[in-house]
Amino acid sequence: MKFLLDRIKNGKDTVKNPLKDNPYSYGRIEVCKDNCTDCGKCVQECLVDAISIKKNTEHNKVNIDKAFDIELDFKKCIYCNNCVDACPSKVLKSSNDYKMASIEILGQEVKEKIYSKFKRSLVLRSVDTGSCNGCMMEVANTQNTYYDLSRYGVKFAASPRHADGIVVTGPVTLNMKEALIKTYDAISDPKIVIAVGSCAYSGGIFKDGYSVCEDLNEILKVNVVIPGCPPSPQAILYGMLKIMNKASERK
Numbered sequence: 001m002k003f004l005l006d007r008i009k010n011g012k013d014t015v016k017n018p019l020k021d022n023p024y025s026y027g028r029i030e031v032c033k034d035n036c037t038d039c040g041k042c043v044q045e046c047l048v049d050a051i052s053i054k055k056n057t058e059h060n061k062v063n064i065d066k067a068f069d070i071e072l073d074f075k076k077c078i079y080c081n082n083c084v085d086a087c088p089s090k091v092l093k094s095s096n097d098y099k100m101a102s103i104e105i106l107g108q109e110v111k112e113k114i115y116s117k118f119k120r121s122l123v124l125r126s127v128d129t130g131s132c133n134g135c136m137m138e139v140a141n142t143q144n145t146y147y148d149l150s151r152y153g154v155k156f157a158a159s160p161r162h163a164d165g166i167v168v169t170g171p172v173t174l175n176m177k178e179a180l181i182k183t184y185d186a187i188s189d190p191k192i193v194i195a196v197g198s199c200a201y202s203g204g205i206f207k208d209g210y211s212v213c214e215d216l217n218e219i220l221k222v223n224v225v226i227p228g229c230p231p232s233p234q235a236i237l238y239g240m241l242k243i244m245n246k247a248s249e250r251k
């Protein structure tokens with residue numbers, strides 16, 4: 001009774017559509033103007049080599065007035081905004097676009113296989129291979145009452161034997177490599193590997209650390225990458241729903 005009265009008084013905390021854009025969404029760095037002068041300041045400021053500038057060989061041809069192309073690796077990027085602040089020509093800007101999760105395995109047939117196997121429910125085991133805890137906190141936040149990831153059929157299991165896949169956060173450290181492989185081996189086929197955060201994808205800011213070994217992709221075949229440092233709960237939720245082919249149903 002007390003619980004019911006509390007609900008009537010305070011309503012519910014869970015957001016109806018967690019994927020709806022809001023002013024606090026954050027994500028993709030956008031190239032918003034074509035006036036790059038190749039000063040290289042953005043490249044110098046980037047700690048993770050996520051940005052590069054290429055001379056546009058087609059420059060001066062009809063309808064092509066860009067002298068330089070800026071390439072940004074969204075999976076490596078830690079969204080520090082250093083490049084945005086450093087650019088004197090204001091070519092770059094941060095955006096609210098958090099929908100950056102990508103399915104890595106190429107080929108429509110394989111994508112459809114993933115969608116058909118996991119479209120109703122997804123049970124995951126998380127392994128922190130050496131994170132700063134930022135990504136782990138955001139993964140945990142997807143399960144709070146506000147985002148309530150479990151309403152879409154996504155749950156986390158204590159045992160890898162009950163899981164369909166593995167969520168990896170942090171760079172793969174020497175001490176955690178064996179535990180990672182053992183956890184992966186304990187999951188039955190078919191199984192998926194989800195890399196959450198730039199550290200899990202490419203080592204992030206810890207890439208050259210003494211305790212970090214190979215990239216996750218060199219140890220296990222990564223199926224889904226959710227970029228960010230850390231990715232927001234919205235971005236993680238979007239990635240999970242993308243695996244289940246449900247992301248486009250919610251706008």
Ligand code: SF4
Nearest residue numbers: 046077078080081083
């Ligand atoms: S936001 Fe930071 S990490 Fe990303 S490209 Fe710019 S400087 Fe590099």
Ligand code: SF4
Nearest residue numbers: 131134135197199229
């Ligand atoms: S990606 Fe960023 S938040 Fe996540 S573990 Fe690495 S440093 Fe921490």
